[in-house]
Amino acid sequence: MKDFNYSAPKTVKEAISLLTSLEGDVKVMCGGQSMLVLMKQNMISPDHIVDIKGISELSYIKYTDNEGLRIGALATHSEVEKSTVVREKYPVLAEMEDNLAVVQTRNWGTIGGNVCHGDSAADAPAVFIVLNGKYKLMGKKERIVDAEDFYKDLFEVDLMDDEILCEVQIPPLPVNSGVAQDKLMVQKGDMGIVGAAVYMKVNPSTGVCEDVRIALTNVGPVPFRAKNSEKVLIGKVVDEKLMEEAGQIASQEVSPPSDVHGSEDYRRDMARVFLKRVTAKALQRATQKK
């Protein structure tokens, strides 16, 4: 790892002013659980690290019926996983965390770091996209960006040099909706070889799918929103045949990488399989009696 300079601001304001004044290659670090892996391999070698893990004002998980969930960027994965309100209102997030890396990583790694890292195999971005999440960014002024629009390319996100992510905002879930997430892993805690997250809302009297959002991970440079697959399902009573059709469409549309974990063809097929599997789970949750 190359040497770098280091600052640890204690407030958001201090962090922004540092980011505005520092020159050279500056990176913001939170838990560093992903970034250090890249730094050790000299894939990135910043001149200066601005460590925001000490900004305690960004460490919270709050819920209100009107606004929904607000996760401060510094909340650790373990805090999200164990949060009572997360488990009650958004159990999909606790399930996601259970399969996200291992205990030690979840204890130090943060939700903000995860979503800003921009790894297309990451779990949280896809779940936030289907939950219609937004990210609150702070720089010279505050900016709110849809989670879906935040991802620009592999490891490239819509974050300016003088901005940090402060909060993930998730609206309340409508009644008669269900959310699920799963990924292809060799071992529990692996990055997904392919992953899927699905939100679905179903009309309780007709059984018709009124709304659906599907996002796939590790099938391209950024999380893939399967809009054409969604179109197949919206307005219909979703069944096995429709889910297969939706899966087929996505498997043709994605542009997955080929690597030691899976060939392009294999990932295409797994995109189909996981889209179907996770959609079926979201459907079941949307229709089960509470």
Add this chain to the structure above:
Amino acid sequence: MNSELKDLKFKVNGKDVELKVKPKMLLIDVLRDELKLTGTRQSCEVSACGACTVNIDGKAARACSILAIQLNGHEVVTIEGVAEGNKLHPIQDAMVKHGAIECGWCTSGMVMSARALLFENPKAGREDIKRALQGNLCADSGYVKYVEAIEMAAEEMRSDK
């Protein structure tokens, strides 16, 4: 680039420690090279094996994947801080008695993961223990005895109270 040395003040095994570190130093470098606490294993170095697990503020974390400078104000416990003098911690004692330790390479990490678990959840059962050890690899594949030993220790610790 020559980076400036930074002050690091934290607690290690109950003692206040103050030293100057390069920002790029990892927690494991400070523990092993500066403080000579070599019970924390340097193994995969890429956050895959869990042999370097320590407890930070009571929680399991990987010393190979955290910048030491981030520990300012925190409290770290390593395997050297687990026993009380010559009296082994119940987890260590159970591992010895149950024959859980094979080559011993992963043991300190296993103990630290188990310690964090039982600190947080003294009622932890077999499934909780397996989950807590998920991030600790044993090259001898000696997981069963570790899990059993930790179960025994948990029971022992509960009956002590």
